[in-house]
Amino acid sequence: MDRLERLAAKELAQECFSPEDARFIDTLMEDKAAGLGGCGGPYAFTGWYPNLFYRTIYWTDAEFHVNYGSDAFDALVADVHTDVPNEAPPDPGSVLHEAVGRVNLLMLAVDNGSDRFVCAGPVLSHYEFEVTGNPRRLSDQEWQYVMGGGFPEGLDPKRLEGLQPPPWTRSYLAPQTP
Secondary structure, three states, rough: OHHHHHHHHHHHHHOOHHHHHHHHHHOOOOHHHHOOOOOOOOOOOOOOHHHHHOOOOOOOOHHHHOOOOOOOOOOOEEEEEEEEOOOOOOHHHHHHHEEEOOOOEEEEEEEEOOOOEEEEEEEEOOOOEEOOOOOOOOOOOHHHHHHHHOOOOOOOOEEEEEOOHHHHHHOOOOOOOO
């Protein structure tokens, strides 16, 4: 963390990074000098960030990263409000959920006088949706299933409203092309 703090201070002061600083940033996920991974074989994350994840000795690197580490699919959901059904006036009820799904790529252009550059990095997606009718909350596993195009057993797809990212995200998300 100290090193990241020093790099952030250099960036704010508009100081150039040393070759060691650049190498540290370049080896975030993969250290190409380590010579692991690549085409045709099991991929190994060799950078310093994946090594921050705690793991047991019972997992290979590839198994660990896909299931629990830096390559795991972390779609998470939380129910934030329950509207119970009501007969008068007629209200079917619902459970409001907030969720994150796949990671989006953020590209940010900075125009700071003569210092112009583009930054790129991962940002979480955002979803706000309801499960209408009698209270039904989705688990993280069910949400991951929905993100994969399926629907949990016993849940009518018509009960899910608003599965697309909210309209306000259109201001910064580029439309996806098939």
